[in-house]
Amino acid sequence: MQTNFETVIINKMSTDDVDGVIKIEESAYGDHHWSKESFLNEINNELARYYTLHTPNGELAGYAGCWHILDEAHITTIAIAPNYRRKHYGQALLKRIIDDCYKEKIKYITLEVRVSNTAAINLYSKYGFTSFGTRKKYYQNNNEDALIMWTKNIFFDEFKNNYENIIKTLEEKITIK
Numbered sequence: 006m007q008t009n010f011e012t013v014i015i016n017k018m019s020t021d022d023v024d025g026v027i028k029i030e031e032s033a034y035g036d037h038h039w040s041k042e043s044f045l046n047e048i049n050n051e052l053a054r055y056y057t058l059h060t061p062n063g064e065l066a067g068y069a070g071c072w073h074i075l076d077e078a079h080i081t082t083i084a085i086a087p088n089y090r091r092k093h094y095g096q097a098l099l100k101r102i103i104d105d106c107y108k109e110k111i112k113y114i115t116l117e118v119r120v121s122n123t124a125a126i127n128l129y130s131k132y133g134f135t136s137f138g139t140r141k142k143y144y145q146n147n148n149e150d151a152l153i154m155w156t157k158n159i160f161f162d163e164f165k166n167n168y169e170n171i172i173k174t175l176e177e178k179i180t181i182k
Contacts, residue, residue: 012180018055025065033084067096080116117151
């Protein structure tokens with residue numbers, strides 16, 4: 006029996022979402038953030054998959070994006086508005102990305118994350134991402150290094166079983182539509 010405390014809605018990002026996405030982007034990344042034009046371009050990029058997460062009252066609480074290139078997905082961004090952090094919304098968006106990878110037969114998922122972003126590193130590690138190196142001075146605003154993280158083949162039992170267990174636990178805490 007589910008004991009969900011909240012339902013969130015995840016949809017493909019639309020042009021109507023971009024102004025709200027920019028507000029979250031600025032709060033998450035400060036001066037070093039994507040422009041409105043960048044998000045508008047991504048929405049029209051056939052390789053890109055961008056999503057928004059709304060609360061039950063319709064408030065935009067987060068967004069995520071990735072590129073699908075052959076049998077790989079590259080997560081470009083996941084951000085949650087400050088007042089909605091620690092509510093499993095980032096996990097809900099990551100779930101959407103991984104589920105889409107399964108649907109589109111994407112085998113591997115990669116991303117870069119700031120070496121100082123321990124919360125994100127812990128989340129990705131929980132989901133089976135492993136560090137495979139560092140991009141030195143990757144972030145232009147402060148020259149911080151980025152950890153390069155990859156999954157193993159998501160169709161392998163090791164990844165799939167771990168993912169299914171995590172999702173069972175997530176679905177006890179939140180409903181995703």
